[in-house]
Amino acid sequence: MTTADYSEKIPNNVDLHEDRRLQRALESWQPNFLNWWESMGPTLPTEDVYLRTAVNVGREGWAHFGHVAMRDYRWGIFLAERDQKRTIGFGQHKGEPAWQQVPGEYRADLQRLIVIQGDTEPASVEQQRNLGATAPSLYDLRNLFQVNVEEGRHLWAMVYLLHAYFGRQGREEAEELLHRNSGSAEAPRILGAFNEETPDWLSFYMFTYFTDRDGKYQLGTLKESGFDPLSRTCEFMLKEEAHHMMVGTTGVDRVVERTAQVMVENDTDDAAALGVIPLPVIQKYLNFHYSVSLDLFGSETSTNVANYFTAGLKGRWLEERRRDDHKLGDDSIMVDSLTPEGELGQTEVSALTGLNTDLRREYIADCEGGVKRWNRILADAGLPQRVRLPHVAFNRKVGAFSGIEATPEGEILSTAEWERRKGQWLPTDTDKTFIRSLMRPVHERGKIAAWIAPPRQGINGKPFDYDYVHLS
């Protein structure tokens, strides 16, 4: 079944009506979700928003667009189509039929992976809840809300798996997903980076480019899972995530484009005086979001990740394209490390234990794509300045380089030197205050804030000046 059943209280393509017990359990969770959305979701009051709603998981025409009151958004449960012949693609169970039920020996590990993934989804909604008040245009406001409702739907996706396959423990964990809150002292979200408020739109674009991209790679590894319902869930989530990536990529594009335009028009590097974001400040925000996102991949080596791979729970990015035995028992990988002399170096470890590094490298290569785009915009404007990704040792709190300080070029610094110079590379209070000063709402149709260029195209073929959001 690929088409969503919207006649049900919970839209789904998993034949929920055939399992009354599960249906009742999810319907009893639904009011809790809506209460969470009301109390922790977007704060800007709206009448309706031009939103995409999933209606089909097939290749073509999978979404419907229309104005929807956000509280009435049809959050549903959608899994990609089942491949009856799918086999496990890696690890010790390689070649066996994909599991349709949770294998008992992997129950705890699978539940942990699903809970962690599920915890990030509502977290970002909570982090971004106040951003609507300073949206630079109705187009951007609409994109923010689209990201928010789809992160909410991704929470539904994980909650469905917990309810359907993990019994009472799964239901308890589903409740906890609403109990933990971003930034809460008593019950914070699991990942550190998901506990900081997204304070401004430059941070939002950087977050959706760098941190959501980390989520994309984690989803990509779970899409390979031998547990087929998890794989199919993540496959469809990745389709929705593509829009979130687009919001980040084009958001930074438009910030860079506007800054370049103003710099050229006025023949000056002093962009701040002209009300746009200076390139060095953009670079500092990039440095921050990229480096904290690198930390989300964990330490260079991990016993747990090796075990997940061997068990067939979590694969590699694009596992089927890898040209090896997909078991990695005898393979090795060079991972970052410090030499005994305290210099940056590499050391050889088993490929299995180095899987965090493997995934982080795939992510880094992808991030380079954004930098190339932004530098092309600068080059096309005739400017010599360029942005770049900082060295992997820069501003790291996790892994081999957590105990040292390094410049964006990878030069090791003393702690005192780092403290003295870090304001050159990371946003300072002055930078943040300046960015906040630009964050004035532009909620008029067809208008846009002066610090960002309009998009090249609107949503679903609509023009930029379309009435994407009706405010209350």
Added chain:
Amino acid sequence: MTLHWTKEATPRWDADKQAVFGEKQLASTGLAAKPPGAPVPDEWWRVTDDAGSVVGYGWLDSEWGDAQIAFVVAPEKRGAGIGAFILGQLEREANDRGLNYIYNVVPKTHPDPAWMTHWLHLHGFVSSPLGDLRRQVRRPADA
């Protein structure tokens, strides 16, 4: 006795680890002995006393999200508060990494899982539905 906490830049199954990890310690932690000199995954710290002798190890396995912690105390040094010292240091390391939760899994091979579970409960860990024991990382002001 002052205890010293030192991060291992490239953890290996060296002579000190071979000395601390007897059969019982391996069973307690669920680790398998490795060939001498082989790399050891995860982040490791060694604990030394004033004489420079290794009296224990702590290690932390962080991946997408939270972190599993584990530790071992040299058999002849048990009962001297070294376990609590290592736990405090691991929690500080987790805090420095922006991690909000740490957990430990008592392996099925542990010779006395009830004692280990009780010890972790005494140190604020709560048994979770996942079968592990977890605790929210206390910030320095809370600790």
